Every structure is written in C-alpha cells, then in structure tokens.
Amino acid sequence: MNKAESSSFEQLLIERSWSQAKDEYEADLIIINTCSVRATAENRIHGRLGRYTALRKERGNDFTLVVTGCMAERLGDALKKQFKVVDYVVGTSKHSSLIQIAQAVEGDKSLDLIRTDDHYHFDPLSYEKGTFKAYIPIMQGCNNFCRYCIVPHVRGREISRNPQEVLDEIDILSAKGVKEIMVLGQNVNSYHWDKKHNKSWSSYDKGGVALGSVEMDKQSNAALNDDTIINFPDLMRMIAIHIKEIHSSIEWVRFMSSHPKDISHQLIDVIAEEPVICRHVHLPVQHGSTKVLQAMNRRYTRESYLAIVAYMKEKIPEITLTTDIMMGFPGETEAEAEEVLSLMKEVRFLTSYMYYFNPREGTPAATFDNQIPIEEKKRRLQKVIDLQLLITREEMSKRVGKMVKVLVDGVSKANKSELVGHTEQEQQVVFEGDIAKIGSFEQIYIQSLQGNTFRGRII
Ligand code: SF4
Known part of the structure; x- marks a missing residue:
C-alpha cells in the first residue's frame, strides 16, 4: 500500500511538470512516506529525519520536507515538534494537502494552514513509470483490531473504492501495457460497495462496533439477495470480465491481504473460474x-x-x-x-x-x-x-523439470548477461535471453533450483 501511494504521489508531481531530483542535495521537495506497522520502520524514519536535520544546516531553507503516511497519522504535529526540520505532516487520506504543498513550493510560498477536510481516500493512479506490474488500491482501513496491530489506529475504519474507478484504472494501465496487477487493501475481502446509494458499505454498526463475521454474513447475504452490494468476489469477477472485454495486456491479477475470517467460498469459486486470477x-x-x-x-x-x-x-x-x-x-x-x-x-x-x-x-x-x-x-x-x-x-x-509461465522483469543483478523473471507463485527464475523479452511472458523450462531461485531456459 505504501509503495502504491508513493507511486501516486510521484504521478501527481509529474502531472504538475516536476521531475525526479538526482539526490537530496538538489531536491526542492522531499516527501517521506512512512510505515507504522512495526517499531523498526518508525526507527528508520527517525534516523532519516536526523540526516535531514543535518541537511537543513547545510542547505538552509531551500528545500521543503514533508512527512506523510501512517507515522504522520499516528504522531501528527508531535513529529514536527520533535524534528524541526519537518515542514509539513500529512496524515493518511489527506493527500490533497500534497497538491497544496506542491503549489506552495512552486510559488515559493509557505502554507500556514494545511486544509485537511477535503479527504480523498484513493489516488487516481498508482502507476510507476516503466513497470509491468501495478498496484490498484480498492479499500483502506481495518475494522478488526487484532490486539497486536497498530493499523486500525492509523488507517481508520474500512472504506471501499468505487468499482467504476477500479475499472477505469485498469483501462489506463492496459493502455500503458501493464501485464500484472495487485488488487490491494488492508483487508481486501471486506470490500463492499453499495450500488443503490453509490457509496462504500461498512460492516460497522451504528454504535461504531465491528460486527462479528456471522452478523456480517447475515447483512452481506441480505444485501446480496437484494442485489445492492458489490462484495470482493463480485469485484474480482468484474475485473476479470472487464480484462477480457477490453482485450487488456493484463494477464495476471493478484490480491492482498486477505483476512482468513472473511475469505469466502464465493471468492474461491471465482478464482477457480477466472484463469486471469493467479493461483x-x-x-x-x-x-x-x-x-x-x-x-x-x-x-x-x-x-x-x-x-x-x-x-x-x-x-x-x-x-x-x-x-x-x-x-x-x-x-x-x-x-x-x-x-x-x-x-x-x-x-x-x-x-x-x-x-x-x-x-x-x-x-x-x-x-x-x-x-x-x-x-x-x-x-x-x-x-x-x-x-x-x-x-x-x-x-x-x-517444479524442477517442468514448464512454467514467467513474466520477464529485467536483467539479473548478479549476472548482466542473464534475465530474471517471476512465476505466478512469485518465485524468481533466472535464464539466458534477449533484453527485448523484458516485459513479456515466456515459457521457461526449469532446470534446477539454487537457493530460492530457479534456473531455466526459454522454450
Ligand atoms: S486484520 Fe490485519 S490490519 Fe487489521 S488489525 Fe488485524 S493484522 Fe492489523
């Protein structure tokens, strides 16, 4: 999710004619997109902010530093108080503030107040230039409150994305020749879209308490019988059908993460029936x-x-x-x-x-x-x-001695004369081949296994 959001920030800036700086010494704007899921991820950000504090002394005020993501949501302005180098703290689902910040930097102005009320939860496109694999966020947040996890406290309650926006994003990605998509959410199986009212449907009752799965099943089924709710299996079916209809370049569709309490027989049946969904x-x-x-x-x-x-x-x-x-x-x-x-x-x-x-x-x-x-x-x-x-x-x-379908990712880092790709199970395969094959699907005969990497040859 973090990577998808970083790509969407990049798109947002590229659309405003920004370009990537060589390094932090020439950047006008530095955005740190943080993760809070483990303490070690936050510790790394503390280290990074220490480094930028030194950079501020060197460069003065000729760059703007923004901290966004879950850590920004969790700590808010306390982060700014602790690290004076931070100019703006932008929580999750307040990404429109990033546009305001970009505008302010372009106009060489500072913003006294970041307006945070016009939340939008889903950025229009999470595409990273030159890649064959893209992420499509379909829902955010979590209602589950596992007792060890910080996510519901920083990402808020579940909210689902309009299915039409998801299909529109598939159209854009197909036009760019993307081969593989990852449908993303903290709990993808909790996806629910209310067709009748054209809005996200929540499993939270009016008292703000997450419904148990039995109660949720009852509501889901009642809603489904009513034909007013699009749930996750429905969405996956819509995606698969749409990919066929538009003759998309996408051949693999993945999803993550699934909560075991919500994965349904209906979803498994959809995977079984739609070959575009990875096994x-x-x-x-x-x-x-x-x-x-x-x-x-x-x-x-x-x-x-x-x-x-x-x-x-x-x-x-x-x-x-x-x-x-x-x-x-x-x-x-x-x-x-x-x-x-x-x-x-x-x-x-x-x-x-x-x-x-x-x-x-x-x-x-x-x-x-x-x-x-x-x-x-x-x-x-x-x-x-x-x-x-x-x-x-x-x-x-x-799998040694068998044929597998592989998406060719690029040149192997270990040996520049070899290519590297991955299988439907996301296992790495190394083989000899022409760089023209990068970004294409190939049939590979698996010859051996070295560590966790297969070696093979193109058939
Ligand atoms: S379901 Fe996942 S994101 Fe939600 S609280 Fe549990 S571990 Fe965290």
Whole structure:
C-alpha cells in the first residue's frame, strides 16, 4: 500500500511538470512516506529525519520536507515538534494537502494552514513509470483490531473504492501495457460497495462496533439477495470480465491481504473460474492455536482456517498458499507453539513471513503482563523458520523439470548477461535471453533450483 501511494504521489508531481531530483542535495521537495506497522520502520524514519536535520544546516531553507503516511497519522504535529526540520505532516487520506504543498513550493510560498477536510481516500493512479506490474488500491482501513496491530489506529475504519474507478484504472494501465496487477487493501475481502446509494458499505454498526463475521454474513447475504452490494468476489469477477472485454495486456491479477475470517467460498469459486486470477493466495494465519488466535482477536479458529484451505485445494488443486506467522504472543505456551508447526505441516505453505511478537506501543497486547522472554520467542521462531525452509525447498523442488509461465522483469543483478523473471507463485527464475523479452511472458523450462531461485531456459 505504501509503495502504491508513493507511486501516486510521484504521478501527481509529474502531472504538475516536476521531475525526479538526482539526490537530496538538489531536491526542492522531499516527501517521506512512512510505515507504522512495526517499531523498526518508525526507527528508520527517525534516523532519516536526523540526516535531514543535518541537511537543513547545510542547505538552509531551500528545500521543503514533508512527512506523510501512517507515522504522520499516528504522531501528527508531535513529529514536527520533535524534528524541526519537518515542514509539513500529512496524515493518511489527506493527500490533497500534497497538491497544496506542491503549489506552495512552486510559488515559493509557505502554507500556514494545511486544509485537511477535503479527504480523498484513493489516488487516481498508482502507476510507476516503466513497470509491468501495478498496484490498484480498492479499500483502506481495518475494522478488526487484532490486539497486536497498530493499523486500525492509523488507517481508520474500512472504506471501499468505487468499482467504476477500479475499472477505469485498469483501462489506463492496459493502455500503458501493464501485464500484472495487485488488487490491494488492508483487508481486501471486506470490500463492499453499495450500488443503490453509490457509496462504500461498512460492516460497522451504528454504535461504531465491528460486527462479528456471522452478523456480517447475515447483512452481506441480505444485501446480496437484494442485489445492492458489490462484495470482493463480485469485484474480482468484474475485473476479470472487464480484462477480457477490453482485450487488456493484463494477464495476471493478484490480491492482498486477505483476512482468513472473511475469505469466502464465493471468492474461491471465482478464482477457480477466472484463469486471469493467479493461483496463489496469501492468507495470513498468524498462529496455529485457536486459543492464541482468540487472544490475538483474530476471530477465526485453527479448524475454520484448515477448512477454508481444504476447500481451496479441492476447488483449485494447483493453488499455492503463503502466509504470515507470529510466534511468542503473550501467554503462548510451548504446546501452543507446537500447534503452529503441525498446521504448517498440514497446509505446506510455499513461503511464510515469520516474525516474533514485538510489543507495539498503542496496542492492547503491548500492555499484557504475560509477555514471553525474548530468547524464548527467538527459539520458537527459529523452529518455525527451519521447518518453513524445509517445506519451501521440497515444494520448489517439485517444479524442477517442468514448464512454467514467467513474466520477464529485467536483467539479473548478479549476472548482466542473464534475465530474471517471476512465476505466478512469485518465485524468481533466472535464464539466458534477449533484453527485448523484458516485459513479456515466456515459457521457461526449469532446470534446477539454487537457493530460492530457479534456473531455466526459454522454450
Ligand atoms: S486484520 Fe488485524 S493484522 Fe490485519 S490490519 Fe487489521 S488489525 Fe492489523
């Protein structure tokens, strides 16, 4: 999401005839788009702001510094007070302020007050020049409040994008020859658009409380029967049909992230029926123990997760799954940690993003008194990493000697005479070929596996 938003800022400036500076010494405007999801991401921004404080001493006031994104939303003007080098703090969904800032810099004026009331949540285009892969944000925010996560506190409640805007963006990307799109949202499966009133439909009740999934299903189904709501599977179907109708250059459509409590049989059926949707789903399980999942407030169980995976594998046998796993949540026992390993063996994720619980200031779990010692968290995490490496190796080895479709990304960094691309499962493949093939789909015969990279040859 952060990358998509950065690309949209870039588009916004290019449209106003700005160009990219060589470095921070010649830039008139520096925009730092921040992430708050982990403390380490914020620490890096502190380091960066320290560097720009030194730059201010060197260059004086001949550049404007803006901090935007989740950290700007979370800390607001406190950030400006802490780092005098910061000229403007622009939170999420206040991106129109960036246009005002650009105008002020162009006119060599300063703004006393940034108007923040005309929010727009979705930038018109998140295209990065010269790429074959583009991101399309379709919803923002989160209503789930997992007890370890800062996102709902900085991104606000869920809001969905007008489906027509999504299709219009596909038209623009197709005209630019984009081959692959990633449909984005903090919880893509929560996408709901109210057709009747032409606005985002929320799963929040009037008291501001997130409805449980049963209640939400009831409302969704009632609304669906009424034929007034476009939900996420409907949107994915619309996207697939539109791509066919306009003979788009797009051949792969991905989506992320999916919350396991919201992924539906309807969505799985749409993936099975629409070949343009990649047979690769990232479904963050976070843990293998129902008790820990409840403590996290994830609102699904080990059993319901395994049931949805079983349905997926039955309907789409070639599907691959990746996930996120968090070890050492407060109160996790040794036996519960073992449940993660048994779940991994059952699902056989192709890869996982694995980490240990890191208390996040501003979230309930940071204040729990049954924290796990850091050494123990690391030990449990290591067991998970070791198992995942083994499964990844075994799963990837199964593809050696087979043909795969690859999107050619560019020249290999390690060897300039080779090309590099990725598969539908987002695995890297290196092979010999002409640079004219960059940006095209190729059939590659996989010859071997080196680390996590395939080596192959073009057929
Ligand atoms: S679903 Fe949970 S982990 Fe994901 S963004 Fe929302 S609160 Fe965070």
